[in-house]
Amino acid sequence: MADAKVIPIGPVGEGGGRRTRDERDERDEGEAPAGEASLTSLAGKVAERGAGGGLDQALARTFAFLRRRLTGDYEVDDFGFDQDLTDEVLLRLLRPVFERYFRVEVRGIENIPTDGGALIVANHSGTLPWDGLMLQVAVRDRHPAERHLRLLGADLVFQLPVVNELARKAGHTLACAEDAQELLERGELVGVMPEGFKGLGKPFADRYRLQRFGRGGFVATALRARVPIVPCSIVGAEEIHPMVGNSRVLARLFGLPYFPVTPTFPWLGPLGAVPLPTKWTIQFGEPLETRDQPPEAAEDPMLMFQLTDQVRETIQHTLYKLLVARRSVFF
Helix, strand or coil: CCCCCEEECCCCCCCCCCCCHHHHHHHHCCCCCHHHHHHHHHHHHHHHHCCCCHHHHHHHHHHHHHHHHHHCCCEEECCCCCHHHHHHHHHHHHHHHHHHHCCCEEECHHHCCCCCCEEEEECCCCCCCHHHHHHHHHHHHHCCCCCCEEEEECHHHHCCCCHHHHHHHCCCEECCHHHHHHHHHCCCEEEECCCHHHHHCCCHHHCCCCCCCCCCHHHHHHHHHCCCEEEEEEECHHHCCCCCEECHHHHHHHCCCCCEECCCCCCCHHHHHCCCCCCCEEEECCCECCCCCCHHHHHCHHHHHHHHHHHHHHHHHHHHHHHHHCCCCCC
16 A cells, blocks of 8 residues: 555635636735634634633534634544544543443553554444443543554445445445555554454354454464554443344345344334443553564564464453452343
8 A cells, every 4th residue: 555645625615716806816915704704703712711620611512613614724644543533522422421321441542552563452242232332432532642553344334335434434445454554663562353243243142252363364474564452351342232143044035144133123113223331441551562574474484473473362352350359240
């Protein structure tokens, strides 16, 4: 992939060629368009009314966001990541779910580097991928450097309308070695859930039993980029949609890897897709360094197998410890 390119989004709504020469000259000298001026003035008045008021601050921030969108004063990278939209809209929508609904407790956040690339490897579960979204909020909100996590998603994510666009704007990209290595070499945090659909769609009876981690492709990527691997264990997601059955006929009909049957879905229709309000814990383990490995390590299948198994066992052992210490699924 080519070097990183920041793609500026050009201004919109600048008159469509209807302004006179004098009007264009005035604009060139610094006059803002009417919409921009109105938003700026309104945001300023709201901010002046109460610097300490939560509602006023929220309104001022909203108007500032709208102004940036109208004037094109934001950036999108060549993967489609729109940091402004992610921070001001997507994460704001997810934050109440993280803090009040799942009441996520985050441990070991200090194990994520303050800067530079790192690969976060986590277990995957829950029928619907709420765990990936909560992991993204955890890294952004709990890490001192407020870092963004770039998750690797399955092909299906980028084939679905709307979901594809939102995933790209949130910083997610296709789970392929080339994209992952490119992001890591840029110094980004990359998240991967090697169990994939095997973990996401496993029966409730197999909860918290890790599935296969593939052939160790994520380890090879980390070795080539020479970045640490941070194991991550997530407890609480397994119970949000207890999957008691899988309709393979419907799965084939809709082109899905599985069609879940839970105590509430499909019996309650769309209401059955609402997750149960379980209590979550996300724990980041000590990073596994790769810098001391030789350059040819990524081509050694035995070494990749050993490191993959080491990461998997670390996550599994931590899951067992968290489950033993857990008082209740919901508290």
